[in-house]
Amino acid sequence: DGEEAFQLPAYEIVRVPLDWNSAKADAEARGGHLAVITSEAEWQKIQAVVGAALFQQEIWIGATDAAIEGQWHWVTGEPFSYQRWQGGQPDNLLNQDYLMMRPPGATWYDMGSTAVAAAYLLERENVFQTDPNNPDTDGDGLKDGDEARFYKTDPVRVDTDGDGLSDFEEIRRFHTNPLLADTDDDGLADGEELFRYHTDPLKQDSDGDGYSDLLEVTYGSDPTLASSVPGPQSRIFTAVEIEFDTKLGELYQMQVLADAGGWTNYGAKYVGTGQPISRLISTRTAPKQLWRVVISK
CATH class of the missing domain: 3.10.100.10 (Mannose-Binding Protein A, subunit A)
Known part of the structure; x- marks a missing residue:
């Protein structure tokens, strides 16, 4: 080998x-x-x-x-x-x-x-020790030398990327990437697509209906049938509510702590009404942020 x-x-x-x-x-x-x-x-x-x-x-x-x-x-x-x-x-x-x-x-x-x-x-810091008396140490159908030199797969593991397909199946049969658990990057492992959902592991949208395979699986439509599409869905996301007391006629500015370490203004200034002001801010893309409200000059 x-x-x-x-x-x-x-x-x-x-x-x-x-x-x-x-x-x-x-x-x-x-x-x-x-x-x-x-x-x-x-x-x-x-x-x-x-x-x-x-x-x-x-x-x-x-x-x-x-x-x-x-x-x-x-x-x-x-x-x-x-x-x-x-x-x-x-x-x-x-x-x-x-x-x-x-x-x-x-x-x-x-x-x-x-x-x-x-x-x-x-x-990795180690050298994999294969069996010198067996040309295919892991028994996956690929020679140890081919795995290490050509395919860059692990010659002592049947399924290098852990996606449910053997390295042999990925290389010789399905033409998926044996080093990526999810070749088409649609959120479903290659093995899941082939054997559970019967979708194409090389296409994010197997039936070409404009909805990814993962979205269809998640919401119950058939990812292999273009006429089957997900219905309207409700979604719940995280948010933070900021409420601050105000003085009539005073100007207030919301600020967020930027990654660079400084406070930056967020949105327009608020004119105080003498009553509390409340604002709801989505935290979908930035769950870890510090906020403050300052009196604007």
Whole structure:
């Protein structure tokens, strides 16, 4: 099969939606760990290997301060000296103890134990030991040498990306990506699409009706039939209500704390009526923000 010890890519984005602890366990099951970034040189190396995908989604990496608040450490025990915190981070809001990179700059945020990221950054430091007496160690139908050199799949795992399809099925039969659990990025794993919903794992909208497969599955229409579409749906989103007392004729300005660390004006000024003023603000895209109301000059 070519050779018996393979070095897989040092870094890889694993696109499975998980909380930090589940991502840590998944990384270890793949023979690696959540990525550790200890220097600018290492960060540049990661960018060279992984590319623009680092800046396009929320990604877990391997640091936490869950043991002692404020004392961050890497899962490998290496010193936590190099840092790329976003302005105002870490803020420990609601006891947030886990490190996530967020777009657009892949800067660092502390997040809670129940937060879910779209992916995590896997780091491998080991060489996979395959069976020298078996050309296909994991029995998935692909030679170990082909997996390591050509397909970049794991020669000791039948299903490298954990999507329910073997590496052989993805490469030879369905032509999906054996390194991505969700090849078409529609929110459904490739195996789910083929065997549960009978949708096309290469198309976000299998029946071409303008609704994604995930949306149709979620709301009960048939994702394989163009004439079957979701009905109108109600949605509930989070919001914050801000109420403040006012003095007749006084001007008031709402402000929000920006990522850069400074307060910025939000909306137009309010003229005091002598009664409380209440405003409801959606927090769908920014659940963690600080607000204040100041008297405007």
